[in-house]
Amino acid sequence: xxxxxxxxxxxxxxxxxxxxxxxxxxxxxxxxxxxxxxxxxxxxxxxxxxxxxxxxxxxxxxxxxxxxxxxxxxxxxxxxxxxxxxxxxxxxxxxxxxxxxxxxxxxxxxxxxxxxxxxxxxxxxxxxxxxxxxxxxxxxxxxxxxxxxxxxxxxxxxxxxxxxxxxxxxxxxxxxxxxxxxxxxxxxxxxxxxxxxxxxxxxxxxxxxxxxxxxxxxxxxxxxxxxxxxxxxxxx
Amino acid sequence: xxxxxxxxxxxxxxxxxxxxxxxxxxxxxxxxxxxxxxxxxxxxxxxxxxxxxxxxxxxxxxxxxxxxxxxxxxxxxxxxxxxxxxxxxxxxxxxxxxxxxxxxxxxxxxxxxxxxxxxxxxxxxxxxxxxxxxxxxxxxxxxxxxxxxxxxxxxxxxxxxxxxxxxxxxxxxxxxxxxxxxxxxxxxxxxxxxxxxxxxxxxxxxxxxxxxxxxxxxxxxxxxxxxxxxxxxxxxxxxxxxxxxxxxxxxxxxxxxxxxxxxxxxxxxxxxxxxxxxxxx
Amino acid sequence: xxxxxxxxxxxxxxxxxxxxxxxxxxxxxxxxxxxxxxxxxxxxxxxxxxxxxxxxxxxxxxxxxxxxxxxxxxxxxxxxxxxxxxxxxxxxxxxxxxxxxxxxxxxxxxxxxxxxxxxxxxxxxxxxxxxxxxxxxxxxxxxxxxxxxxxxxxxxxxxxxxxxxxxxxxxxxxxxxxxxxxxxxxxxxxxxxxxxxxxxxxxxxxxxxxxxxxxxxxxxxxxxx
Numbered sequence: 001x002x003x004x005x006x007x008x009x010x011x012x013x014x015x016x017x018x019x020x021x022x023x024x025x026x027x028x029x030x031x032x033x034x035x036x037x038x039x040x041x042x043x044x045x046x047x048x049x050x051x052x053x054x055x056x057x058x059x060x061x062x063x064x065x066x067x068x069x070x071x072x073x074x075x076x077x078x079x080x081x082x083x084x085x086x087x088x089x090x091x092x093x094x095x096x097x098x099x100x101x102x103x104x105x106x107x108x109x110x111x112x113x114x115x116x117x118x119x120x121x122x123x124x125x126x127x128x129x130x131x132x133x134x135x136x137x138x139x140x141x142x143x144x145x146x147x148x149x150x151x152x153x154x155x156x157x158x159x160x161x162x163x164x165x166x167x168x169x170x171x172x173x174x175x176x177x178x179x180x181x182x183x184x185x186x187x188x189x190x191x192x193x194x195x196x197x198x199x200x201x202x203x204x205x206x207x208x209x210x211x212x213x214x215x216x217x218x219x220x221x222x223x224x225x226x227x228x229x230x231x232x233x234x235x236x
Numbered sequence: 237x238x239x240x241x242x243x244x245x246x247x248x249x250x251x252x253x254x255x256x257x258x259x260x261x262x263x264x265x266x267x268x269x270x271x272x273x274x275x276x277x278x279x280x281x282x283x284x285x286x287x288x289x290x291x292x293x294x295x296x297x298x299x300x301x302x303x304x305x306x307x308x309x310x311x312x313x314x315x316x317x318x319x320x321x322x323x324x325x326x327x328x329x330x331x332x333x334x335x336x337x338x339x340x341x342x343x344x345x346x347x348x349x350x351x352x353x354x355x356x357x358x359x360x361x362x363x364x365x366x367x368x369x370x371x372x373x374x375x376x377x378x379x380x381x382x383x384x385x386x387x388x389x390x391x392x393x394x395x396x397x398x399x400x401x402x403x404x405x406x407x408x409x410x411x412x413x414x415x416x417x418x419x420x421x422x423x424x425x426x427x428x429x430x431x432x433x434x435x436x437x438x439x440x441x442x443x444x445x446x447x448x449x450x451x452x453x454x455x456x457x458x459x460x461x462x463x464x465x466x467x468x469x470x471x472x473x474x475x476x477x478x479x480x481x482x483x484x485x486x487x488x489x490x491x492x493x494x495x496x497x498x499x500x501x502x503x504x505x506x507x508x509x510x511x512x513x514x515x516x517x
Numbered sequence: 518x519x520x521x522x523x524x525x526x527x528x529x530x531x532x533x534x535x536x537x538x539x540x541x542x543x544x545x546x547x548x549x550x551x552x553x554x555x556x557x558x559x560x561x562x563x564x565x566x567x568x569x570x571x572x573x574x575x576x577x578x579x580x581x582x583x584x585x586x587x588x589x590x591x592x593x594x595x596x597x598x599x600x601x602x603x604x605x606x607x608x609x610x611x612x613x614x615x616x617x618x619x620x621x622x623x624x625x626x627x628x629x630x631x632x633x634x635x636x637x638x639x640x641x642x643x644x645x646x647x648x649x650x651x652x653x654x655x656x657x658x659x660x661x662x663x664x665x666x667x668x669x670x671x672x673x674x675x676x677x678x679x680x681x682x683x684x685x686x687x688x689x690x691x692x693x694x695x696x697x698x699x700x701x702x703x704x705x706x707x708x709x710x711x712x713x714x715x716x717x718x719x720x721x722x723x724x725x726x727x728x729x730x731x732x733x734x735x736x737x738x739x740x741x742x
Contacts (some may be wrong), residue, residue, distance in 0.1 A: 076735060131690045138686060142677040145291040152673050155735045156687060159666060162727055163691045166720075170694035173716060174701065230294060329602055330742045349518040352608035361599035363606075365533045379527045380607035382519045422603070 014217045015210060023206035030056070030196075030203030038196035044112045054104040056200035057097045058126070060208050064094030065129070065161065067212070068136070072157035081223060084150035087157055088140060090216035093208055101126055113181075114174040120182045121175040125168045129217060132160045132167075146226070278305035279341050279354055279430040281326060285476045286335035288321050288485075289311035290511035295321040296332070297485040301462065304493060305341075305429075306474045308456045310501060311465040313482035319465035320360065322482070326463065327357045341429055352383060356423030358433045362415040363422065364407050370394060371403040374425060381426040387456055393421045396451070412439040420451070431455060433464040437472045469501055476501070519656055521616070524609035528617025534626060535594075546587045546629045553579040554637060568641035573703035576637055577696055581663065585685040588667040591618050601740070611737035615668060619732070622664040630656050648706045650731040651713045655706065658721035659699035665728045666691055672739040694724055 034052035039046040071087030074080075105123060106116040117123065139156055143149035266498045288296040303309055311319045327339060328351060339346045341354065357363070363376045364373045374390035383389050394400045397417040407415060416439060423431060431452075437445050449472045449498040452462060456475040466473065479497035481489040491497045519527075536542055557575040561567055595601035604614050631653070638645045645652060670687045674680040702717040 076738060128690060128693055135687055135690055139673070139677065141684065142679055142683060144678075147289075147291075148676055151738050151741065152676060155669070155739055156673060158735055159669070159691060159728070159731055162731055163694065166694040166724055166727070170697040170720060173720075176698050177701070226292060230289070230292065233294070324742070327606060329605055349608055352606065353518070355606065357602075357606055359599060359602060361602075363599055363603040365531075365535070365600055366598060367538065368531070372534070376527065376531050377603070377607065380524060380604075381520055381607055382523070382608070 014215050019213075020210060021231075023203075023210050026199075026203040026206040030200040033196040033199035038193050039190055041193075047108060047111050050104050050108045052196050052200040053147060053204070054101060054108060055197055056204040057100040057104070059201055060204040061094045061097035061101065061129070063205065064090045064097060064208055064212070065133075065164070068094065068157050069161035072154040072161070075154045076158070081150065082220070084154065085216050085219035085223070086212075087154065088137075088219060089212045091136050092131055092215055093211045095130070095137065096211070097204070097208065098126060098130045102130060115181070118181050120180045121168075121172045122182075124175075125171045128167050128171070131163060132163065136160055146223075147153070258504060277342055277429055278307075278459045279339050279346070279351075279463070280305045281430070282336075282338045282340070283322075284336045284338075286325060286332045286337065287324065288318075288330065289333040290508075294485055299482075299485070299487055301480070301487065301490075302343075303461060303478075305461055306456070306459050307493065308462040308477045309464065310473055310479045310497060311463065311482060312467070312500060313465075313481060314467075317482040318485040319482055320434055321485075323357070323434050323465055325462065326403065326430075327355055327432050329357075330354060337481045339430075354429045356426065356428035356431045358416075358419050358423045358431075358436050360434050360438075364415065364418050364420045366406070366408040369404050370399055370410075371465055373407060373418065374422060377422050378425055381513075383426060389425060393425055395423045398447075413441060413444045415491060416440055416444070417447075420448070424455075425516070428460065429495075430461045430463070433462070435465055435509075437466065437470045448472045449474040473501060487517060518608045518610070519613075521610045521613050524607075524613035525616040525620065528604070528614060528736070529609055529620045532618060532621035533624070536621070539742060540625060542587055542590060546583050546625070547632060549586065550579045550583045550629060550633050551636065552554070554633070554640065558640070561598060568643060569704070569707055569709075572637070572641045573707060574696075574700045577659065577700045577703065580626070580630055580660070581689065581692055581696060583629065583687075584660075584663045585665055585688045587626065587629075588622055588664065588671045588688075589674070589681065591622055591668055591671045593671075593680075596675065607738060611740050612733055614740060615672065615732060615736045619665055619668040622668050623661055626664055627657060627660045630660060630690060643707055644706070648711050652703065652706055655702045655718070658718065658725060659695050659702075661725045662695040662721065662728060663688075663692055665725065665732055669732050669736050669739065672736070695721070698724070740741060 030052075034049050038049065038052070040046060067090035068087050071083045071090060075083035075087065076231075102123075105126075109118075110116050136153060136157055140149055140153050143152055281301075283299055283301040286296050286299040287294065295316075299318070299322060311322065313319050321330065323333050328348065339351045339354075343398060346354065364370075365376075368376065371390050373392065374393050375386045378389045390399070391403065394403050397419065397420060399417060402410070402414070406500035407418065410418065416436070420436075435513075436448055440448060452464070452472060453475040456462060456477075464472070464476070476497050478493060478495065479489075479491045479500035480487055481500050489500050491500050521571065540620060554575065557571075557579070561571055567633050592601070595604070602615075605611065634652070634656075637643070667684075667688050670684055674684040698717045698720045702714050702721070705712050705714045705717070
């Protein structure tokens with residue numbers, strides 16, 4: 001396993017300080033861009049600025065989600081535990097980002113459009129994705145043996161990921177047939193706004209990477225503790 | 237971390253992935269001229285460094301063993317010593333966390349698919365369907381093994397186990413002993429070269445045990461390799477040629493090829509009785 | 518090694534024989550769907566136009582719930598005498614175990630649906646005879662989606678705790694596209710004038726192909742120990 005082939009002195013670090021600092025900088029830049037650099041939107045006012053984080057989180061959770069698929073397939077292929085660690089880390093972090101999207105959405109929608117929620121295509125699909133992530137994590141808590149858990153969640157993860165494009169398409173086509181009020185869209189974006197979006201996205205990706213890395217190391221360390229216990233019990 | 241290397245090796249070791257082709261290979265049937273139950277030549281098994289881990293528990297810790305064709309081996313040890321796990325691995329129901337297992341028949345190594353058609357197993361559970369009749373059960377498995385004339389084979393298989401008259405009855409109505417016998421008939425359907433039995437004497441009355449001992453004797457005489465896990469001394473062990481004792485996932489005693497199994501068997505029986513005393517007091 | 522098709526056929530035959538001998542699963546499922554249909558009738562005013570609006574969705578919801586319950590025994594039955602090990606000992610492609618059960622579950626659920634279709638038509642005053650052909654096709658495609666994933670997940674649930682809750686928890690979110698597509702296709706057919714939506718039909722076929730392929734590629738790993 002090539003996860004941590006670092007020198008003994010450094011391998012105990014969960015994450016390197018430069019990486020954390022770098023992400024902090026990105027986050028600061030993104031926040032600055034969103035809150036100060038970007039111009040205030042004409043009709044929506046100040047609350048619109050939450051849109052930058054909302055959109056960035058939205059794009060970010062897709063990345064996390066793709067990592068779950070990659071991890072699941074790779075685990076089935078290689079049976080190397082590190083892919084399982086990647087899957088669970090990405091799923092948990094991805095779930096956090098989807099939650100951010102689902103929470104910032106209504107916060108933005110209520111003052112601007114007057115309603116908390118609508119069952120339009122995007123929101124409904126996002127909510128379905130949230131449910132799928134949750135199912136994946138619940139499944140993991142219900143299987144005790146680590147190896148079975150890894151296999152079983154990898155298979156479910158693959159099925160869930162294959163389902164996602166089908167979910168999105170079916171909900172989208174359904175909504176074109178039966179339209180609902182759409183919120184969260186409208187208006188072209190000033191070029192400075194685009195910069196803000198991209199900065200925020202970069203920041204969110206940085207945060208995602210850091211969180212996944214930490215969670216991954218946590219899982220790896222759990223595995224090492226297990227292995228040490230096993231080694232110790234074998235000694236008698 | 238100092239432990240990293242060790243940890244890396246132990247945890248989730250990538251076990252050897254046997255190649256599995258999706259194309260069905262022709263069934264290598266050694267045509268059976270003898271009545272159902274007569275095996276072909278026995279299989280030779282080689283276990284090398286077998287380890288099996290279930291979560292936090294090591295069921296097998298480095299078992300290396302060679303069983304030659306035609307041997308009748310008794311695996312002894314208390315519960316949790318790894319007997320069932322070893323049998324499951326031999327039956328290919330479980331994959332070892334580490335190590336390799338190789339099967340040979342008449343000197344030719346067998347592929348995993350071929351091995352499956354040469355193995356019969358009698359497990360802890362009966363491995364037959366309650367909702368079907370005895371005959372239907374055997375026909376079903378005969379078909380899965382691609383045996384010619386499954387109906388005929390099934391009827392023939394019921395004779396030696398004394399269930400011919402109950403062929404049309406639901407297994408649900410059978411006693412424990414009868415189910416055991418049906419399970420054995422099922423295991424012998426394809427005339428296996430290797431018969432694996434997991435505590436077959438459990439649940440059999442002395443008469444049943446005697447019958448099983450005789451059946452195993454016949455199979456042994458015909459050249460079938462037999463590996464049987466057992467708790468203590470009983471009537472089924474008449475034909476045993478070799479006894480191996482497992483403790484804590486490791487082999488502690490092996491009477492060896494051509495050795496005398498009785499010492500190991502007696503020792504197992506004595507230990508077994510000590511256990512009973514301890515648990516009952 | 519026994520061929521995939523042959524082994525699947527043998528296992529399918531066994532499942533059919535077992536079920537038709539006792540008919541307990543079929544009977545119970547039919548009663549369950551009936552109860553759901555009746556309960557749904559209390560939630561809206563079942564006039565003709567309302568029925569046409571809500572009916573198909575309710576029907577498919579009922580089928581989905583029924584499916585998530587009746588797919589449980591599929592693998593649980595194999596645990597009683599550890600017959601799953603007996604199946605895995607046989608020289609067959611492990612996928613044929615899944616495939617045989619998928620085929621059996623598909624036939625059972627479809628049978629339940631077809632038995633209940635006339636009942637639904639009567640209770641909600643909808644005309645189904647003119648569109649019975651396409652309707653059966655929609656039912657078949659939707660049911661295939663439910664039973665493919667459902668059988669795979671019942672194998673997953675058999676290895677976990679809380680399996681009675683787990684199977685619906687895993688299956689229902691994944692089946693959302695099937696629910697939408699089947700409901701829309703059914704509603705389209707029952708509408709006046711009836712139309713068969715090519716988009717939804719193609720979608721259902723795609724769904725089925727995707728999940729059958731996924732089950733074929735990855736399903737067997739669920740049967741290991």
